[in-house]
Amino acid sequence: DIQMTQSPSSLSASVGDRVTITCRASQSISSYLNWYQQKPGKAPKLLIYAASSLQSGVPSRFSGSGSGTDFTLTISSLQPEDFATYYCQQSYSTPPIFTFGPGTKVDIK
Amino acid sequence: QVQLQESGPGLVKPSQTLSLTCTVSGGSISSGDYYWSWIRQPPGKGLEWIGYIYYSGSTYYNPSLKSRVTISVDTSKNQFSLKLSSVTAADTAVYYCARVADYGDLYYFDYWGQGTLVTVSS
Numbered sequence: 001d002i003q004m005t006q007s008p009s010s011l012s013a014s015v016g017d018r019v020t021i022t023c024r025a026s027q028s029i030s031s032y033l034n035w036y037q038q039k040p041g042k043a044p045k046l047l048i049y050a051a052s053s054l055q056s057g058v059p060s061r062f063s064g065s066g067s068g069t070d071f072t073l074t075i076s077s078l079q080p081e082d083f084a085t086y087y088c089q090q091s092y093s094t095p096p097i098f099t100f101g102p103g104t105k106v107d108i109k
Numbered sequence: 110q111v112q113l114q115e116s117g118p119g120l121v122k123p124s125q126t127l128s129l130t131c132t133v134s135g136g137s138i139s140s141g142d143y144y145w146s147w148i149r150q151p152p153g154k155g156l157e158w159i160g161y162i163y164y165s166g167s168t169y170y171n172p173s174l175k176s177r178v179t180i181s182v183d184t185s186k187n188q189f190s191l192k193l194s195s196v197t198a199a200d201t202a203v204y205y206c207a208r209v210a211d212y213g214d215l216y217y218f219d220y221w222g223q224g225t226l227v228t229v230s231s
Binding site: 001031032034036042043044045046049050053055087089091094095096097098099100101102103 | 146148155156157158169171172205207209212213214215216217218219221222223224
């Protein structure tokens with residue numbers, strides 16, 4: 001089974017900060033990596049698919065990179081509405097099996 | 110705009126079967142363009158994928174839950190359903206239904222229901 005880890009598990013940041021979250025897979029998953037944002041009491045929202053493709057309607061301050069085992073989600077200038085928990089998710093297999101990372105909580109410094 | 114809505118009991122007794130339904134609007138399950146999935150999240154914890162179904166009825170389940178899970182589809186009602194048997198307190202969670210889209214061989218959850226909290230307690 002492919003295991004996903006994220007670092008850090010939480011971080012505190014200020015509005016305007018550049019924020020980077022890392023996701024690591026236990027084996028190579030090529031670019032089969034997606035990122036989601038979840039706010040309290042709400043369903044997750046897709047931000048990035050295929051490691052670096054921005055989902056329609058998602059602000060361009062969000063970007064993703066990486067391939068193989070190491071991936072990064074970057075928020076270029078943190079906005080008040082970006083305080084949330086972020087999850088990575090892999091689907092590297094046929095048929096697909098989905099595994100989420102444990103999440104990274106971004107809160108206000 | 111596709112919308113998904115979960116429905117079902119919010120309280121289930123231990124050892125009984127949890128049953129939920131997801132109603133899809135704004136798109137047809139029968140289109141064959143997507144898979145349809147269930148995901149859960151225990152209070153204060155992360156996300157766990159449960160399984161998915163195709164309009165034809167083919168399914169795939171998380172191996173850790175496979176022995177207790179059944180997902181079915183009713184294309185006439187544009188709904189799909191989850192049954193989880195022999196529940197314990199560890200199955201207490203918010204249950205989400207979601208649409209699975211694909212980008213080549215990569216799959217992602219692009220539309221989600223709002224989620225429904227199911228508590229397992231006597």
